[in-house]
Amino acid sequence: MDARVLIEGNDPVALPDGGPLPHWDKTVDVSVETVVKTFGTTPALHGVSLDIAAGELVALLGPSGSGKTTLLRILAGLDVPTSGRVLFDGEDALKLTVPERNVGLVFQSYALFRHMTVLENIGFGLHVRPWSRRPRRRDIRRRALELLDLVQLSGLEKRYPSQLSGGQRQRVAFARALAIEPRVLLLDEPFGALDAKVRRELRRWLREIHDKTGHTTVFVTHDQEEALELADRVVVMSEGRIEQVGTPDEIYDRPNSPFVFSFIGESSGLPVRVEGGGVWLDERPLDLAAGDTPDGPATLFFRPHDVEIGHESAGAIPVVVQGLRRHGGARRLDLEISGRRDRIEIDLPAGDWLNVSGRISVRPRRYRLFPASG
Amino acid sequence: MSDAIPLDLDFATGDRARSVTTERRPVRIALILIAVAFLTLFLLLPLFAVFLEAVRAGFGSYWSAISEPDAIAAMKLTLMVAAIAVPANLIFGLAASWAIAKFEFPGKSVLNTLIDLPFSVSPVISGLVYVLLFGLQGYFGPYLQSHGIQIIFAVPGIVLATIFVTFPFVARELVPLMQEQGTQDEEAALSLGASGLKTFFLVTLPNVKWALLYGVILCNARAMGEFGAVSVVSGHIRGKTNTMPLQVEILYNEYNFAAAFAVASLLALLALVTLVIKVALEWRFTDQIAASRRH
Numbered sequence: 260m261d262a263r264v265l266i267e268g269n270d271p272v273a274l275p276d277g278g279p280l281p282h283w284d285k286t287v288d289v290s291v292e293t294v295v296k297t298f299g300t301t302p303a304l305h306g307v308s309l310d311i312a313a314g315e316l317v318a319l320l321g322p323s324g325s326g327k328t329t330l331l332r333i334l335a336g337l338d339v340p341t342s343g344r345v346l347f348d349g350e351d352a353l354k355l356t357v358p359e360r361n362v363g364l365v366f367q368s369y370a371l372f373r374h375m376t377v378l379e380n381i382g383f384g385l386h387v388r389p390w391s392r393r394p395r396r397r398d399i400r401r402r403a404l405e406l407l408d409l410v411q412l413s414g415l416e417k418r419y420p421s422q423l424s425g426g427q428r429q430r431v432a433f434a435r436a437l438a439i440e441p442r443v444l445l446l447d448e449p450f451g452a453l454d455a456k457v458r459r460e461l462r463r464w465l466r467e468i469h470d471k472t473g474h475t476t477v478f479v480t481h482d483q484e485e486a487l488e489l490a491d492r493v494v495v496m497s498e499g500r501i502e503q504v505g506t507p508d509e510i511y512d513r514p515n516s517p518f519v520f521s522f523i524g525e526s527s528g529l530p531v532r533v534e535g536g537g538v539w540l541d542e543r544p545l546d547l548a549a550g551d552t553p554d555g556p557a558t559l560f561f562r563p564h565d566v567e568i569g570h571e572s573a574g575a576i577p578v579v580v581q582g583l584r585r586h587g588g589a590r591r592l593d594l595e596i597s598g599r600r601d602r603i604e605i606d607l608p609a610g611d612w613l614n615v616s617g618r619i620s621v622r623p624r625r626y627r628l629f630p631a632s633g
Numbered sequence: 634m635s636d637a638i639p640l641d642l643d644f645a646t647g648d649r650a651r652s653v654t655t656e657r658r659p660v661r662i663a664l665i666l667i668a669v670a671f672l673t674l675f676l677l678l679p680l681f682a683v684f685l686e687a688v689r690a691g692f693g694s695y696w697s698a699i700s701e702p703d704a705i706a707a708m709k710l711t712l713m714v715a716a717i718a719v720p721a722n723l724i725f726g727l728a729a730s731w732a733i734a735k736f737e738f739p740g741k742s743v744l745n746t747l748i749d750l751p752f753s754v755s756p757v758i759s760g761l762v763y764v765l766l767f768g769l770q771g772y773f774g775p776y777l778q779s780h781g782i783q784i785i786f787a788v789p790g791i792v793l794a795t796i797f798v799t800f801p802f803v804a805r806e807l808v809p810l811m812q813e814q815g816t817q818d819e820e821a822a823l824s825l826g827a828s829g830l831k832t833f834f835l836v837t838l839p840n841v842k843w844a845l846l847y848g849v850i851l852c853n854a855r856a857m858g859e860f861g862a863v864s865v866v867s868g869h870i871r872g873k874t875n876t877m878p879l880q881v882e883i884l885y886n887e888y889n890f891a892a893a894f895a896v897a898s899l900l901a902l903l904a905l906v907t908l909v910i911k912v913a914l915e916w917r918f919t920d921q922i923a924a925s926r927r928h
Binding site: 358362366374383388 | 818
């Protein structure tokens with residue numbers, strides 16, 4: 260996934276320097292201990308454990324149905340786990356009601372209060388506090404204006420949500436969540452409803468806000484690009500389980516399972532056989548080390564850009580070129596393994612190899628072997 | 634927009650620049666005429682006839698018909714019944730819609746179906762049910778009589794029957810809207826620290842206020858106009874348990890057409906006023922109503 264796009268020039272959502280910011284000293288570490296959640300008889304989470312450090316920005320990444328949103332809702336208190344524990348700073352969070360938990364929630368659909376102005380939306384969390392803890396009206400207003408400035412929407416305080424663009428609404432939703440000085444910020448597909456350009460801008464903007472305010476932040480996404488670019492650590496989930504937790508580099512460069520390898524970034528998986536420390540494609544030995552992969556059938560995974568091509572040679576994978584397409588800044592080769600139906604894809608720098616055709620061979624520079632399951 | 638698209642296609646000869654999204658002119662005119670004729674015949678003409686008949690014998694007799702004590706008693710009773718039934722169903726409808734749209738619980742679909750019951754049951758049966766329950770020969774009749782409480786052939790019976798018949802109006806307006814709006818606004822409010830009550834009054838209620846008002850208006854119109862169920866439980870005691878629709882029927886059966894239409898015109902006027910209020914509100918708050926439907 261080399262689509263880490265740089266935004267050029269005058270970034271419309273850069274943060275202002277300085278400016279009065281509210282105090283953010285209450286953010287907590289979060290600990291999830293063997294949380295199980297079943298809806299009726301359908302299991303959604305099978306004993307998930309996860310530790311999140313204070314101030315960390317963590318992405319829950321997975322396909323739909325992987326349980327990532329359920330986990331987020333459990334952290335927020337909107338769902339109750341069937342068993343397991345959730346701790347905020349070592350304190351049992353499951354005993355706290357949603358209002359007591361003091362988490363900032365941002366939804367994909369914004370969930371702004373449509374009958375309130377932008378300013379009223381942002382001040383809502385302070386306005387509804389019990390009388391003894393409620394700031395004065397003037398202070399609520401000042402605070403809301405500060406936050407509006409933080410999210411770069413000064414001047415729009417009297418608008419209604421229906422008068423804002425999607426990106427603006429989501430920034431109001433952020434400001435509203437930040438207003439209550441949340442102990443944890445939880446974002447459910449925060450950029451899912453926005454178009455690609457706004458999404459990239461807001462992604463960078465969120466990173467800056469996070470660096471500035473330092474909230475422990477957990478966000479759910481199915482967009483791996485977003486997760487890898489934004490998060491300190493990525494939690495890859497599948498079918499109610501955590502597959503891998505790691506920094507974006509670890510997740511991308513050292514996937515620990517076939518699922519993570521095929522889910523994160525692009526990859527080809529080729530059925531091979533491991534025998535006596537060697538890797539065999541049918542009856543042909545490949546010039547690859549099997550490492551500690553046990554003997555037996557296995558799957559060879561590699562990324563399209565981690566492959567070198569050459570003329571037919573022993574120890575490489577013999578392929579027949581099926582097609583050559585433009586793919587962003589590169590060219591993509593469609594290849595069929597000689598004598599088999601399997602297809603793989605590899606990327607070449609756009610300038611090279613314009614006339615690749617016929618029989619060639621390819622050799623993965625970087626690869627992983629996983630024993631075939633089942 | 635349309636001048637950017639060449640419409641001068643070969644097969645579009647005859648009427649030039651024919652729009653591709655509408656029917657031909659004769660078809661359109663025919664459809665419009667049918668609709669207008671239908672409206673005139675079935676809605677406007679009867680309404681017009683009511684007012685015409687009411688003043689046919691002159692304004693003097695019109696005035697005396699509606700200022701007669703029995704007529705005034707009927708008006709008072711009708712307004713009183715509506716004043717009790719509408720708030721009762723407002724509260725019930727709001728509570729039921731809230732429960733159905735925002736929560737999951739066993740028996741939810743049963744409750745949702747039960748709300749429609751008054752729509753599907755004949756009003757006469759709705760009335761008879763109360764006679765069966767509270768009448769002299771009914772289940773609770775003897776007990777009530779021995780304690781000097783009269784429900785059937787008295788105002789409480791009329792109120793009960795009206796509440797039953799107008800039961801679905803508010804809920805039927807609110808449930809679809811609340812379901813469409815989902816629970817995320819409420820979840821956001823809770824996460825921001827609002828209590829359940831504050832969430833309800835600051836978020837849920839404002840989100841549905843226009844649908845609620847609309848439901849109340851319809852509920853009120855029906856409460857004032859209900860005939861069947863009320864007729865069964867009222868006992869038709871002049872000046873005491875006659876609502877306006879019942880009064881109209883009595884006068885009509887006595888061949889006192891002028892008076893019957895005079896009272897009927899008042900009833901029709903109440904309905905018209907209700908509708909005018911509704912249209913005026915919609916016109917005044919178009920933006921807000923649109924905004925409450927979706928962002």
